[in-house]
Amino acid sequence: MVEMRKLLLAAAAVLLFGACAAQGQVFSSGSPNRAIAKVDPVQYMFPAQVSVTAGKQSTVGLHFRIAPGLHINSHTPRDEFLIPTTFTIPDGSGVRLDSAIYPAGVVMALQADPATKLSVYTGEFTIQARIVATPGNHAVEGKLRYQACDQSQCLPPKTITVAIDVMAK
């Protein structure tokens, strides 16, 4: 009886230590404190799933959110060297993108040079995607390409996946 109690206590101690040791795998081993948090500039919000009539064009509003303090170029930036925001759907997904209606950009001036005007999106924006789907359920991985900046620096252009389940009947 005493021996069994000792073994039980030993098992509990080992289990507790094992749980603590396992935590070492979860926490980063000494990553430096950073004054800037890495954020995803743009996130796809919703919808995750839509129902459409197969073979007929349907309009789906795709909602996105831009991180505070950042802006991305609109679909029609004011200069040709700027990377526009574009939405596409790859071939072979069973869903065809006929066209995308983008919101108008907001004109923004750079604080460092008020003469430099940009056409940008900030906060939340919605792209109206006109799609045609073949019958069936389709796991579509659309792509949104954008390039984000704040007032003084820019992040590299990025393409994110816009995952939507399209149910076409």
Added chain:
Amino acid sequence: MKSFPARRNTIVLTAVVLILAVFVWAGWANWEFRKQAAEKLRAEAAHGELALSPAGGMPQFVTSLMGKPAPAFTLADLSGKKVTLESYRGKAVLINFWATWCAPCRLETPWLIELRNKYAAEGFEVLGVDTEGDDLQKSDTAGWAKNKAAVGNFVAEMKVPYPVVMDGDSISREYGGLDDLPASFFVDRKGTVVAAQVGLTSESDIEGNIKKALTE
């Protein structure tokens, strides 16, 4: 003599303890391995971070390359000629990472041209490193050609007098990842990084760091 149930319990508990001990060892070994791998990776790659100034105000960019030799590189300029950082030993150099799609980068270019011309006689040069094709696949030859054309047009339009090399993304890790542009590293005549900036600051800030590189 132990009864059968007591012996059975002892065996089961012993087995449980042994299995748990193996799990604990595996967890510890994995943690040690990941810790060493992370330290190795950190040692190999430069990194930068913004440090909050004790006096307040704008955070200052602090790179782990400060006081260390600027990582060597060889990149091709717009004509295809190979340019090496080593060939600038003996001069103070501003290595400026930029891209044509970066509006702040384009804004600071006239300042770089003016300062380069002002301090060239003292042995100062700017090396423009274009990082145009961050999300291009290597096989996208049309995309890379379009990028190169965009860089060429900008360089011609601005009459950039200093060398501009391409494919800066290939050396971004050595220079701290270059998540943000523009990013500038000021290198003294001995090839040591003496200052760094990220983002659009001011012409006077850039000039101050140039003087530091010339006098160190």
